[in-house]
Amino acid sequence: MKDTLLLASGFFWMATYIMLIRRDFLDRTYGMPLAALSANIAWEFIFTFLYPQYHPQLYVNFVWFILDAIIVFQFWKFGRRELDFLPDGWFVPMGILALVTGFLAVLLISLQFNDFDGAYAAFGQNLMMSILFVVMAFRRSDLRGQSLYIAIAKMLGTAFASLAFALFPHHFRGPLPIFLYLGILVYDWLYILVVYQKSRALGLNPWKRW
Numbered sequence: 001m002k003d004t005l006l007l008a009s010g011f012f013w014m015a016t017y018i019m020l021i022r023r024d025f026l027d028r029t030y031g032m033p034l035a036a037l038s039a040n041i042a043w044e045f046i047f048t049f050l051y052p053q054y055h056p057q058l059y060v061n062f063v064w065f066i067l068d069a070i071i072v073f074q075f076w077k078f079g080r081r082e083l084d085f086l087p088d089g090w091f092v093p094m095g096i097l098a099l100v101t102g103f104l105a106v107l108l109i110s111l112q113f114n115d116f117d118g119a120y121a122a123f124g125q126n127l128m129m130s131i132l133f134v135v136m137a138f139r140r141s142d143l144r145g146q147s148l149y150i151a152i153a154k155m156l157g158t159a160f161a162s163l164a165f166a167l168f169p170h171h172f173r174g175p176l177p178i179f180l181y182l183g184i185l186v187y188d189w190l191y192i193l194v195v196y197q198k199s200r201a202l203g204l205n206p207w208k209r210w
Contacts, residue, residue, distance in 0.1 A: 003056070005164035010060035012157035017067035019150045019210060021074070029082060030075040031145030033136050034095070036129035037075060038102025041068040043125065046106055047118045072099075119165060119172040123180040126158050130187035137194045148206040151195045155188035 020031045032040070044065035047053050053061060080091050106121040113120045133154070137146060162181040165172050199206035 002164045002168040005160050005167070006057055007060070009157050009160035009164065010057070010064070012153045012160065014060075014063060014067065016150055016153040016157055017064065017071065019147065019153065020145070021067065021070050023147055023150065023210070024071070024074045024078070024145050027144040029078045029145040030071060031150070032071055032075075033129070033132035034075065034079070034083075034098050035102070036125065036132050037068065037071060038098040039106055039121070039125035039128065040102075041065065041072055042099070042103040042106040043118055043121055044068055045103070046110065047116075050107075051110070051116050051118075053117070115171070117170065117172065119177075122161070123165075123172075123177065123184070126161075127180055127183045127187070130154075130158075130184050130191065133191045134187055134194060137191060137198060142202060143195065143198055143204070143209070146195055147210045148192065148195050148199065149210040151188070151192045155185070155192060158184050158188065 024031045030037070044061050048058065048061040048065050052058050075095065079095065083091060083094075086094060106118075106125065109121045109124065110116065110118055115121070133151075137143075140146075162184065165177065166181060169177065196206050199209065
């Protein structure tokens with residue numbers, strides 16, 4: 001049952017990444033906030049290559065890593081325009097620093113909690129990601145890099161993972177996981193609402209834009 005729920009989570013996250021990549025190439029931007037992207041690809045690298053997880057999750061992690069690597073490429077290709085507030089010469093160092101910080105944060109959280117399922121890092125970074133997606137939606141003047149379908153798939157991906165760990169907690173139990181599950185759900189629904197309302201405000205049909 002847990003594997004089925006995690007595979008469902010893997011499917012919806014793959015759909016999220018694929019739609020993000022498509023939308024980002026169309027809009028010539030990157031659609032995942034840098035801090036979230038840095039933690040995300042770090043988690044996938046660590047739990048694919050350094051501490052490989054059991055099958056079939058290992059295969060899911062590998063596919064996620066490849067898709068996130070494309071999003072990292074999009075950040076380097078299009079990100080300078082999004083981060084035009086940075087002084088000249090700061091874009092590359094800040095991007096590298098973010099990637100290194102994300103890697104060390106995920107690795108050290110996992111070692112600190114002796115958590116080689118990656119649950120603490122995964123749900124912690126998912127809450128950060130959900131908050132940052134809402135911030136991005138408010139900050140950007142339009143919906144470049146975003147769509148309602150991306151928001152819904154993102155919410156479903158984490159919801160299935162939350163359900164899997166809530167029903168089969170193993171070592172990941174107590175008030176902190178519950179807070180993370182509920183916090184992510186609240187911000188994911190908020191992101192869906194913001195994208196929907198912004199689509200309508202811009203005169204776009206949110207169901208025809210993916």
